[in-house]
Amino acid sequence: MKRIRYSVAMSLDGFIAGPAGESDWIVSDPDIDFDALLAEFDTVVMGRKTFEEAWIGGDTMPGMRVIVVSRTLKDEDYPDVTVVGAGMEGTLRELRRGEGKDIWLFGGGSLFRSLLELGLVDTVEVAVIPVLLGDGRPMLEHPTDQAQLRLAGTRLYEKSGIMALHYDVEEP
């Protein structure tokens, strides 16, 4: 079974983007092997806002299937991606049952909430950036139900002070 993994950079105060979607506060670290991370996935899923703000115009990821969850975008307008609306849950459950690499839940906090409520998130993997953002888009849109996690791994990136924390989402 493929896992759906919410992997994001987060400020210590729990934001994954500034109020207008800013990502300039996300420092880099030469020891983060982004290619190795990417190689663990064959599918990336994101919400409409994340798609429009963080994805369009960015680097494409060859060989990666891109799924955008939106009730307003039209699938035919975006030939390189799959737009799913009301059928989102069925599509993701089917994908998750399939063979292959994992599915990257790229963001944002609103889609994370929806998938968490559906029991469709397997792991939460945050790279805690050493900054207090003070405002922005929350990593998890609230309110929603409490969810228990199990710490599965940590890694400190000493050059930048980024702390990677990996959790498994416990069954309710």
Add this chain to the structure above:
Amino acid sequence: MKRIRYSVAMSLDGFIAGPAGESDWIVSDPDIDFDALLAEFDTVVMGRKTFEEAWIGGDTMPGMRVIVVSRTLKDEDYPDVTVVGAGMEGTLRELRRGEGKDIWLFGGGSLFRSLLELGLVDTVEVAVIPVLLGDGRPMLEHPTDQAQLRLAGTRLYEKSGIMALHYDVEEP
């Protein structure tokens, strides 16, 4: 110089209490030496809400000076604590210049914002509890300005999965 240290337990999604002040989600860990932590402080400062919800009726801390920041509480009603209102900044600056142990900023997120904006917070020390709370009181009331941190230390509590992250607040 004494340091003002914001030391709190936080959910991964950035809350320090539930919507009604709940703290039942804060798991314990036998390896956390609370007495050793307490021994690093001789003063604790907190906001009115934290005082009323989390402090009154709880264990007292012998030898600890307690300062409550509030514009509405009357100092004479609480003989065991010092209530400061408009004079908060002067009181804390003077205290901080003094000799002795550190000052524990006990919470909550609103007082943290005020003191951060005044440049009066030296460290941010969070114990990340392995839970997504889904709603509650933010560790830092927003909106406020961005603040850079420097990771100063980490400790993993393996029995509970609590991750302690200690940061110094960088000068703006």
